[in-house]
Amino acid sequence: MNWMPDRNTKKAIYKQLAEYIEVGIADGTFPHDEPLPSERFLAKVYNINRSTVVSAYDELESNGLIQRKRGSGTTINKDIWGITKKRIPSWNRYIEAGSILPNLAVTQKIRKEVTDHKLINLASGELSDDLFPQTSLRSMASNRSFIGSLGYDHPQGNVILRKTIAKHLSQERKMEGADPSSILITSGAQQALHLVIQCLLKPGDAVAIENPSYSYSLPIFKSAGIRTYYLSMDKEGINPDDLVSLYKKHKIRMIFLNPAFQNPTGTFLSPSRRKAVLDISSKYGIPIVEDDPYSLTSFRGNEVSTLKSMDTHGNVLYISSLSKIVASGLRIGWIIGPKAVIERLTDVKQQIDFGHSSFTQWIANDFLESKDFPAHIKRLNLQLKKRRDQIAKSLEFFLGNQVHFHAPEGGIHIWCKLNKEFNEMKLLEESIKRGVIFVPGTTMGSEKGYVRFTFARENEENIHEGIKRFAEALLLVQE
CATH class of the missing domain: 3.40.640.10 (Type I PLP-dependent aspartate aminotransferase-like (Major domain))
Known part of the structure; x- marks a missing residue:
């Protein structure tokens, strides 16, 4: 076992170990008729945590390469070399090899939270349903001769x-x-x-x-x-x-x-x-x-x-x-x-x-x-201005001198500088626990200490309640 993990690369050690064992199974380094090394043995040989070995074996097992039985240890899946010669692709390796990178982890989390849970949504950059011209669009969709x-x-x-x-x-x-x-x-x-x-x-x-x-x-x-x-x-x-x-x-x-x-x-x-x-x-x-x-x-x-x-x-x-x-x-x-x-x-x-x-x-x-389009834009701007005014009032009421912001003259976002240091991810987690979500500033810029609120997604009542809950979360993470 001359292989050693590379601690200077960004790839997780458990993934390096899983890939090494997979290659070893294919080239005969690990014979198919013998048990694979124990978790404790590999941890000792490579000077890594046992949990790292467990994670590597978990990945190999999920891909159908190995079997783990209590009392019998870890063995290579016989079906790899049997009559059927069927194998499950190593999907994780394919996922990581794609040419288009995934969204930031925090962006994925926000998307999942707003999809899976009912939250006061001050994060999503879109209009609320009541700001859509639903009546006009539905009428056009149903009456239109295609x-x-x-x-x-x-x-x-x-x-x-x-x-x-x-x-x-x-x-x-x-x-x-x-x-x-x-x-x-x-x-x-x-x-x-x-x-x-x-x-x-x-x-x-x-x-x-x-x-x-x-x-x-x-x-x-x-x-x-x-x-x-x-x-x-x-x-x-x-x-x-x-x-x-x-x-x-x-x-x-x-x-x-x-x-x-x-x-x-x-x-x-x-x-x-x-x-x-x-x-x-x-x-x-x-x-x-x-x-x-x-x-x-x-x-x-x-x-x-x-x-x-x-x-x-x-x-x-x-x-x-x-x-x-x-x-x-x-x-x-x-x-x-x-x-x-x-x-x-x-x-x-x-x-x-x-x-x-x-x-x-x-x-x-x-x-x-x-003619519905200009009427819609006029109504939209009136409603967005009301919501902009509400979020500005709520920020001043609940946060006062803890926050600095400039009220925009258009659009749907307000950018806030918090005047005390805070842990961005802890603030997001605590806010979600209280039923409100926002966008941490570092997802949109290189400087720390900012948050973005979107005021187009919620009505004035929810905006006020959302900022109240955010202020409570901020107080907790600053203590």
């Missing part, structure tokens, strides 16, 4: 919907000259971001993202081998000078920005900085990916310009969707860019899913064209 083809639609998305989106962008987001041929319909903004990263960047490329930001939490950058560099934020958004410094030092290939009511900070990139960012993009030839889920959610009722509407050189790839303003379940998003880029992204999307569902495209088109 006159389109039920086969595969145009690879870029239904042409009628793309024309409607182009009209919508011109009227609602002041984006003149949007051409349906330069629009790709995607499964929400998330798929659009994935397509951009997978199709337009290569391993080793450097990109700039906001810190904190939603993009910070996405494992897709690391999965694709992309190097991410961070742009710090203040109350007016990123500092364009930082962008120049990053470009000169790391040769930034692309900039990812959420300029309007940014997730998670709620900040709005000021007009002067928007112009500076576009000037830098033009000077150095760096494309900008503008992620714009919230520009129509201005609580002041004023029109909000997009970077794309100011882009005179075609440097901005514009991404948006109906997920945050109409219904996340429609899965209707879009990306606008140069035709050659859209054709490239379309080709890859077709490889993935052969295009988007015709039914949801028809419903989205009818709703965008109807």
